[in-house]
Amino acid sequence: xxxxxxxxxxxxxxxxxxxxxxxxxxxxxxxxxxxxxxxxxxxxxxxxxxxxxxxxxxxxxxxxxxxxxxxxxxxxxxxxxxxxxxxxxxxxxxx
Amino acid sequence: xxxxxxxxxxxxxxxxxxxxxxxxxxxxxxxxxxxxxxxxxxxxxxxxxxxxxxxxxxxxxxxxxxxxxxxxxxxxxxxxxxxxxxxxxxxxxxxxxxxxxxxxxxxxxxxxxxxxxxxxxxxxxxxxxxxxxxxxxxxxxxxxxxxxxxxxxxxxxxxxxxxxxxxxxxxxxxxxxxxxxxxxxxxxxxxxxxxxxxxxxxxxxxxxxxxxxxxxxxxxxxxxxxxxxxxxxxxxxxxxxxxxxxxxxxxxxxxxxxxxxxxxxxxxxxxxxxxxxxxxxxxxxxxxxxxxxxxxxxxxxxxxxxxxxxxxxxxxxxxxxxxxxxxxxxxxxxxxxxxxxxxxxxxxxxxxxxxxxxxxxxxxxxxxxxxxxxxxxxxxxxxxxxxxxxxxxxxxxxxxxxxxxxxxxxxxxxxxxxxxxxxxxxxxxxxxxxxxxxxxxxxxxxxxxxxxxxxx
Numbered sequence: 098x099x100x101x102x103x104x105x106x107x108x109x110x111x112x113x114x115x116x117x118x119x120x121x122x123x124x125x126x127x128x129x130x131x132x133x134x135x136x137x138x139x140x141x142x143x144x145x146x147x148x149x150x151x152x153x154x155x156x157x158x159x160x161x162x163x164x165x166x167x168x169x170x171x172x173x174x175x176x177x178x179x180x181x182x183x184x185x186x187x188x189x190x191x192x
Numbered sequence: 193x194x195x196x197x198x199x200x201x202x203x204x205x206x207x208x209x210x211x212x213x214x215x216x217x218x219x220x221x222x223x224x225x226x227x228x229x230x231x232x233x234x235x236x237x238x239x240x241x242x243x244x245x246x247x248x249x250x251x252x253x254x255x256x257x258x259x260x261x262x263x264x265x266x267x268x269x270x271x272x273x274x275x276x277x278x279x280x281x282x283x284x285x286x287x288x289x290x291x292x293x294x295x296x297x298x299x300x301x302x303x304x305x306x307x308x309x310x311x312x313x314x315x316x317x318x319x320x321x322x323x324x325x326x327x328x329x330x331x332x333x334x335x336x337x338x339x340x341x342x343x344x345x346x347x348x349x350x351x352x353x354x355x356x357x358x359x360x361x362x363x364x365x366x367x368x369x370x371x372x373x374x375x376x377x378x379x380x381x382x383x384x385x386x387x388x389x390x391x392x393x394x395x396x397x398x399x400x401x402x403x404x405x406x407x408x409x410x411x412x413x414x415x416x417x418x419x420x421x422x423x424x425x426x427x428x429x430x431x432x433x434x435x436x437x438x439x440x441x442x443x444x445x446x447x448x449x450x451x452x453x454x455x456x457x458x459x460x461x462x463x464x465x466x467x468x469x470x471x472x473x474x475x476x477x478x479x480x481x482x483x484x485x486x487x488x489x490x491x492x493x494x495x496x497x498x499x500x501x502x503x504x505x506x507x508x509x510x511x512x513x514x515x516x517x518x519x520x521x522x523x524x525x526x527x528x529x530x531x532x533x534x535x536x537x538x539x540x541x542x543x544x545x546x547x548x549x550x551x552x553x554x555x556x557x558x559x560x561x562x563x564x565x566x567x568x569x570x571x572x573x574x575x576x577x578x579x580x581x582x583x584x585x586x587x588x589x590x591x592x593x594x595x596x597x598x599x600x601x602x603x604x605x606x607x608x609x610x611x612x613x614x615x616x617x618x619x620x621x622x623x624x625x626x627x628x629x630x631x632x633x634x635x636x637x638x639x640x641x642x643x644x645x646x647x648x
């Protein structure tokens with residue numbers, strides 16, 4: 098069984114941009130271990146030479162007419178952000 | 193309650209009555225918000241003859257992961273608690289173009305992650321038959337709304353059973369069409385390779401009408417198929433039905449098995465050929481699903497970063513803003529799935545988990561293909577049990593995942609599947625039968641469902 102450590106959870110959380118609270122980490126660690134153990138059932142299957150199925154429609158390279166349209170006004174989209182400044186979305190310091 | 197009970201010249205009264213009933217039954221926690229003002233405005237337009245169509249004056253409810261004007265679209269999360277949709281979902285636009293009136297937004301598991309509607313940030317929805325039990329999920333609010341005759345139809349989404357299972361738990365019809373039949377544009381994405389839009393109704397004829405209106409190609413959803421859906425009057429194209437034996441095994445409640453065997457007997461008496469079939473790969477489907485779907489969830493939910501829209505936590509740096517907004521805006525089950533998704537997509541684990549699951553998915557599709565060479569339709573229970581008690585499975589995610597054992601295979605293969613009432617348990621709880629067919633056979637399934645309704 099592939100067991101998940103507390104550090105593994107923190108590493109996955111960092112990859113997922115999730116600042117977990119201390120009291121969440123242990124229960125998530127236990128859940129993740131159990132879920133991964135459960136899905137390991139698939140290793141029983143011999144899939145040598147089997148192609149993966151990423152999608153089921155069989156559609157390939159779908160295109161649409163290249164027409165200019167603006168279904169949503171900029172102001173409407175900006176109004177969804179918590180802070181804006183000069184038609185731009187404002188965020189805290191990056192660096 | 194049927195769609196044909198509603199008349200355009202009574203639109204205002206219909207909408208008012210539905211809203212009043214919703215208020216009277218509010219202890220079921222069916223809706224997160226109503227769109228009363230916009231609904232009444234539209235009802236007046238219908239009465240004045242300014243809006244016409246096949247659903248003129250018919251009130252309906254949409255799961256709160258559909259973008260709809262008139263109230264926030266929350267996806268039952270804190271993340272989107274005050275998100276006012278800048279567009280409406282294509283499915284909603286199509287229904288409105290036929291005169292239908294959305295009166296509100298129904299409860300769900302947050303971001304549709306769950307099988308009981310208990311993962312909602314706004315509390316669980318209660319089962320329509322027994323208030324101590326779950327509504328099923330994730331489209332629980334929509335199922336209960338139709339079961340309690342608040343509206344004649346309600347919309348849901350089904351990624352692994354989220355329409356069919358609550359339909360079964362509440363004794364209504366629930367339809368998941370062929371993958372790609374209905375545009376998902378304007379619906380909060382969960383797992384893009386299996387997400388489907390469908391509906392709940394009290395009878396299959398109404399579901400046929402709603403699917404007929406919603407289906408078809410949409411340039412805004414590149415996975416949509418050309419409109420193949422044509423309602424059909426007779427189920428004559430269905431002759432041979434396969435009863436999926438490994439979905440009626442000892443893990444399934446005796447009461448549920450009896451209802452399905454009983455239905456099979458009735459179908460036999462009605463002239464259908466019923467034979468036992470095996471779908472061995474179905475036993476691996478939940479494991480495939482909980483690799484593939486979290487992988488897609490971890491990607492789809494990356495967009496909720498607290499910057500452009502949605503919940504933003506006060507923070508002094510951008511990295512902290514992302515991390516804290518996501519931690520505070522998501523429910524525990526959302527986080528579980530994001531973390532699992534990040535794990536199975538990590539280099540080093542990608543082949544063993546993600547690729548292996550997608551290869552196993554091919555084997556499952558091949559088993560279905562072989563069965564559909566000999567059988568027109570497959571029959572199984574929708575779920576191993578009737579509605580379970582509130583809280584019974586909330587502490588054990590795997591127990592909860594296994595509630596979708598029978599609905600997940602059709603989702604992974606993109607097949608149309610529906611839940612049709614098959615009677616009640618001795619306790620009086622609803623049991624649904626699942627019928628599923630090959631891709632594009634949606635109307636044949638609905639025709640058979642109409643036959644089944646006539647058998648009782």
